[in-house]
Amino acid sequence: MKILLTFLACFTCAFPCFSNSPGYGIIHNKINKTISITTQNGLSAILIGYAEGCYIRKLLIKGENKLSSSGVYTGFITGSTAYTSKQLSTSPDVFTNANSAQITNITYGNGNNNVMETWNFVVTKKTIEWRITRQYTGTQVMEDIAFPKWNFAGLSVWKGGIIDNGGMVWCKYLSTINDTYGVHTGGTIYWNDKNGDALSIQGKALKGNYIATKYSHSPDNEFTSTQIVCTQPIRQRHNLSRFVHARPDVFAPVITTKGTISAQYTISYVDYFKTYNRGNLQNINAAAVRELLNTTARYGVVDNNIVGGNGWITNWKCLHEPFFAQVALAVADSNYTNNLAATLDQEVALALQPDGRVLSRWHNAPGDEIPGTFNDSTGYYEAMWGYTIDSQTGYVINVSGLFNLTGNLEWLKNHVRSCRKALDWLIRRDSNGNGIFEMMNNNISEAKCSDWTDIVWVSFENAFVNAQLYDALRKWAECERILGNMEAVTRYETIAQKLKEQFNRPVKDGGFWSEEKKQFVYWKDNDGSVHGDNLVTPVQFMAIATGLCDDKERIHKILHQIEERTVAENLFHWPLCFDSYKQEEVSGGNWPFPQYENGDIFPTWGYIGVQSYIHYDKQLALKYIINLLKQYEKDGLSFQRYSRATQKGSGTDILSGICTGITALYSDIYGIQPRWNRLVISPNLVPALYGTDFTYPLRGNDYKIQLNEKNYQVRFSSYTINYNTSFGIAGDNGSLRFYPGDQDKISLSVCNISKKGITLSVIDFNKKGINFGIKEKGRYNISLSGLTPGTAYPITINGSEKTVTAAKDGVIHITGYQIK
Structure with a gap:
């Protein structure tokens, strides 16, 4: 949510009161060689010591020091030797007045490795501005740079940090000594969800320099944050890894040359509960909503230009997922939204092939790819399990959804050619002309996948991908309409209509509807054999949620049996399928049933489940949202999946998409539907939700929304x-x-x-x-x-x-x- 800077908490006797000050300022104790800096009314303070070295010894919030004894210092490592501002060659010079301080001649290093720094501090009512200027005396190879390094007292001081690219660092996942996560940006809001305290450190490299930040679990069990500033783009050390296990060296060495570099840091207190307040959500745990969207949902941001649904621990992003704009809608942070836009731009440049094929994945290192498809410099490739064709539809759906969030017509125009290419690549894949579009694998004997369930051998005519294509065609046709391209509108709408008609026909007539089982089958091989009549939930939900299936009787039959079977097993969420695939239809890792993609619970597709149920039974739709929130309260909802047998989280590849059931709370229960030129409110409330009110930020406006029975109010x-x-x-x-x-x-x-x-x-x-x-x-x-x-x-x-x-x-x- 929008950051509202508030006053910082009280300080101890180390920071004397200001009897004739405006409530904020600087005191220089020349005898003790300390500088104390406080914001308005002494509500926040840092203590700088320069008697031995020069570093920030304390950072107090509400009287409590958040730093370890190491404090905050600058430094660098060259060769195997570390130098820091805590050990200086000479005594620094200090100049202060009521609201500013300058420390010069901060000199450290050895011989040709010397650096000289100047630290400038300016205090205002709410912030402490810290500028660091460093002068290099010659060319050096830096193994590491601290510009500066913040050493917090432990991994429990903060739950995590919300990064200014929309992502977050989650302290609990830096579980091993030297586990390190690095991103190419400089701003973080560290928060504590127990007391509501948060510390904002917003860093910016100056004069054309570059900045990056790494977060680590130090050998002294500190939680550390290190800013790196240099004159060249900062590269990864280990392949393209943003997270490295048990290693502090996530970034590659940097060559520095004679000259000056500088960076500016704005330090302030944030009232976390107020700033990230999700409002008065009647009969919904608003704190759980807040925390889930600030952790699990944001975890999919790997770095700048890499917003995905897996996350930074495994260094993965799947392009064959259509829900990133849906997540952006609920997270409601312009930093996340802007990074997703940049991600889609990068994917056009690096993942879109000349023929329109959208590569399906990004990873930090080879090993998961079809041989010959991994690009070592970009990280994009085709998955080893098969060509996941939903990367075509996922790209277009996310572009369309993001455009509705930003309203940026120029950005949309830049994606017209690429979206058409992606759609047309798939539209060309209809060898028999029946209006159903085909995958690159023909039958289960090839043992290859074609969509998100990547170790199920879905082949040829795939209902799940075709349902997504229907959604992509309709959404993109609306974008073309807004741009005035009516010929394209007619073309895509005509293709979508033919797809809809064929899709809904009975299996015997070439469609996907099983009259016998009252469900849509998953796929048909090129020999006409039918597969996946085991009540595969994403297939049913995608058909209903997109409007591809609008037959009320069919919808009732599908959702009634899904609910009946979910209740019979007392499951908190829908599984991927209710009955087993045949053994030859899946990889061995899916056997025996229920196991993995053959029957386990993947909440990633929760949003289309909610969207399917919302017009069938609002209370049931809400039930599964509440179930997810209860599960978050138990375990943080940060897993790949849940075991069907135990309903406990499992899988090392954490999926941020597991949050999507909660994103549907905003889009489909509260009815927050941003459109490119307006905000649409279209709630689907049950009586328990009457009286809900919250603020929703969109394109510079804070919309204050109140939802009551047949009475919806919006103020902005x-x-x-x-x-x-x-x-x-x-x-x-x-x-x-x-x-x-x-x-x-x-x-x-x-x-x-x-x-x-x-x-x-x-x-x-x-x-x-x-x-x-x-x-x-x-x-x-x-x-x-x-x-x-x-x-x-x-x-x-x-x-x-x-x-x-x-x-x-x-x-x-x-x-x-x-x-x-």
Whole structure:
């Protein structure tokens, strides 16, 4: 959530009070050779000592020192020798006034390896600004650089750190001495979920320099954070690894040359509970929601330009997953959103092949690839288990979803060619012309996969991938419509419609519907044999959630049996399948049933389960969200999967996608549906959720949302709007625009001529009439767009009714309307 800087907590006697100060400032004790720096009212403090060396000895929050005895210092390692600012060649020079301090001549090293630093501190009411400037005397090979290194008292001081690329470091996963995670950015908010204290350290390299940060578990059981600043891009040491086990050297050596480098750090206290407040979520554990979205969901961010669903411990990102924009919607952090946009940009540059094929994975090192496909310099490749074709659909779905979050038309235009190429690559794969698109493997005898369940030998006509393609086609057609490319809209919508018709036909007629088992089968081999009639949940859910299956009777039959069987086994979440595959249909690691992808529980696909159930039974949809939150309270929900037999977490490859059931709480229960030019509110509430209110940040606005029975209110900027069913909202410069439902052709625009606030209550908006009220007195320009030309509409404003006829362009203008 949006960072709201607040005041830092109290300090001890090591930091004397300021009797004539504004409540913040600097005290220089020349006798003890210390400098104490406090923010407003003495609520935060650091203590710098320079009697022996120069380093930050203490960093206090609410009177408690968060540092180990090592403190915070600068330094470097060359060869096998370490030099730090804690051991200086000469005494530094110190200059202070009430609100700033400068420490110069911080000189350390040996011979040609000397460096000289200047530290500048400026204190404000809420922040401590620290600039480090280092001068190198010659060319050196640095094995490591501390610019600076923060040594916290232990791995329990903070739960973790939220990184300014939208990711996070989770302290519990630095479990072994020297476990190290490194990213190419400089800002982190360290938080404690027990007391709500958080420390923000936002670092930025200056004058064209580069910055990176590594987090580690030191041999002294400290939690350390080390910033590296240099004049060249910072590379990995071990292949492309961002995480290395039991090694502190995640980054490659750096060559420094004679000259000066510098970086700026902003240090401040953050009230974590306030800043990341998820609101008043009636009968939902808001703290669990907050923590899950700040840990498991963010864990999929490996580094800048690598946002995925696996994570940084295993150094993996699967491109064949369609839910990253869905996660961004719920995390609601512009840093995550921006990094996902950069990730998709990078994938176009490095993973999209000339023929339109989107490579399926990124990894730090070879070993998981089809021979000859791994690119050592980029990390992108094809998975050894087979060509996972859902990387085509995943890319397009994520681009479409992210565009709705950002509203960035120029960014979308840059992806038009690549999205068309990705779609067309798959569209060309229809050898028999039946409208069902084919995989690169033909039958189970090849023992290859074709989608996310990568050790199940799904072949030829794959229902799961085709359902995703239907979703991608429809979403992309809408993007083309927004860009005005109507020929492309018609083409993709026509292809989608043919796919829908063929998909829903009975198996005997070439479709996927099993009349006998009342479910969609998973796949058909090229010899016509049918496979996967074992009630595979992602197949059923993807067909229903995307609208590919809209037959209410079929939906009832599918979801009823899924719920009946889930309850019979007392499972907290849906498994990947309810019955076993045949042994020849799966890899040996899936046997005997239930085992791994043959029957275990993978909550990764929770969001499409919720989306499927939401219009069938809202209470059941909510039940599985609550189940996930209860599971998070037990174990942190950070596993690859859950055993069907024990319902305990297992698997070393942690999947951040395990959070998606909770993302659906926002998108499908609370109905938060960002669109490129508006925010749509379309809740699906049960009575237990009435009274929910929270703030949702989107594109620079904080939308304050209140959800009650048939009464939804949204407040943002100087606007408030109330309506009793779904609607869209946008506004700026004194003008508020209302869209009934989830569409943007019909709208009501209310402009306060005085540019003051607007409170709009819409009572009715339908063919029978339009009835709304405006609270604030004044004169307004009112217009209604998208109406039927030449049609008379009864319009009621603040109880006063009159009939107005829409013009030829379908617009009604009411100019200078007076609200008394």
